[in-house]
Amino acid sequence: MDLKLSTERGGIQSPSPVGVPNQSSKVTRLRSKLGAYGFMAPAVVLIVLFFFIPVIILFILSLSDLKSANFGTLQWWLPSNWSLVNYTKIFADRFFSKFLGNTLFYVLTTLALFNFGTALAIALLTTHINRRAGFVFRLMWLLPRLTPSVIYILMWRRIASRVPHGIINQFLGPLGITSGEDLVTALPWLFVIVVNGLIGASFGLVIFSSAIEAIPRDFLRASKVDGGSTLQTIRFIILPMIRWPILFVLTFQTLSLLTSFEQILLLTDGGPGLFRTEVWALRAYHLALSTESGNTQWGYGAAWAVILVIIGIGAAVIYMRVFKFDELVQEPKIDLI
């Protein structure tokens, strides 16, 4: 049966005289298609239920003016209640440039110093020392990521709090470096970036170190014999060979930093003062989900979030097309001879 089917498909030049084998081949084809869809169904249902539908609702919400004041009376799902007012409001916001600037500063600084910089430095370091020691060292860098956010942030609050509780103050206070005040309030950006960066570095660290370890040793030996110092070997051989993982980490982490806000929420809540560390995603949260202001603006907040979603989808398309992300996942893009 199977054999017949395959010759049927291949042999276009000999049209089958009777309909019977054709019909059975159609059934088999249908069955194999159903099988494929059957296996994909759970994932498709999940994606539709928890991504596509929420995004559509979010988008519709962003066109409406739903807020706690008119909740229950505004029929936000009716197109007659839709407009682009929320979007023009975003750009007209008095603090728009502040939020945008905060976001860019937060994303670029954290990315450069930690999610990329520290990750690469530690990856290079741990792949140049004893293998087991390197592994243990890398494992330690995963701890911040493994710790629940609330506990992790509470820990930092305690580390940075004022005398006599703060650990940093206890050490640096007597040396006259700190004056004993609460350090998160005194240096909010420093702590926002360090606290997030220590979590974020582990992602790039894992990707970079496995990419470096995948480089065949002969290349590194050849470079040394050719006269290369360790730094020259890193610059001329290792970095070019892991350029795809580097691009991947840079783009993926940019996106991840753009949309993450819970550490900032817990650490500074966007303060101190007026929006000192308020980033885009946190702004969306505050408007749409925080009840502290007494007036929760679901519609307006949704518009802030939609812009992040659009950036995210755009980046996803870029991954697929430009960086050929699917190929990247299949095998390391270190081209071997």
Added chain:
Amino acid sequence: MKVKLENLSKRWGKVVGVEGINLDINDGEFVVFLGPSGCGKTTTLLMVAGIYKPSGGIIRFDGRVVNEVGPKDRNIGMVFQSYALYPHMTVMQNISYPLRLMKTPKSEMIERSQRVADMMGIGELMDRRPAFLSGGQQQRVALGRALVKEPELLLFDEPLSNLDARLRLSMRSEIKRLQIDLGITSIYVTHDQVEAMTMADRIAVMKDGQLHAYDTPTEVYDRPRTLFIARFVGNPPMNITEVDVSQTNGAYHASSEGLELVIPADRGEKAAAKGSVMMGIRPEDIMIDSEGIPGEVFGVEPLGRDHLIDVKIGDIHYYLLVDPSLNLKSGDRVKLGFNTKKCQFFDKKTERSLLWN
């Protein structure tokens, strides 16, 4: 440059890589490290390159101890089995890489790289990437990169094992000719005894991390120092059999089941002192001889120019090469003559040759 290894060892914890290697390499000499995989030949080479640090012993370049000198400061060129051509660089960039690291002025860098590439016959491939080259071309680029900084020592780690048989043959003679022309001291690692025999000035035969012999190819073939070398070098391999050697009436006799040979005094004297020893004789030193010892043909393998036949004398098999026109078949009775001037004798316990010292 002269290279001297003194009592060189490499251990990883309890695992022994190589143990107590002593070796002298003269200026301009071509030395081959020969041995089966895992014998420590590459480990030794990597220590000479400076990539592995010795656990014990001393490496000297022209008398200077280089144990603590990094590979980049040893002025060596190396060709890897995998070629290790940098895939993101063109042929030009690959060849000029060692010069770039020395911060050579650009025009000089290009000129020297082009000259080496022309010498290697790949001068017109400079803009290609390694992935777009054939195996033989990649091999030449690897050689060019090793030669471009005019090293004082060339190291080869099984450079021909990834090439097809014909290309291997031509590259073999090309490398040898190049080495003679340039006169650069060279160490060449291989498990291929033909490569070793054809290219080497001297062969260092290694096994289980130890140096078994360090002799000229002729000595390695004609007077192997250990039973291992006798078995390893030569194709078809040497016949090895257990014999009793005794002296009667001033003549030395080697005997085993159905075999009785008179052997020259210079070869038999030490063997007679031991009594029971291992005797080795190469297939080409056994021939069909109407005056010889009777046996029965057990198997015939046509090799083209010769037939390799397996003859049973008693219960022992002897391999020899015969003229195909004799048309021998299994079951034929033949008589064998032995060229006893080429007999080898080995101590059964130490497996060392009784022909040396």
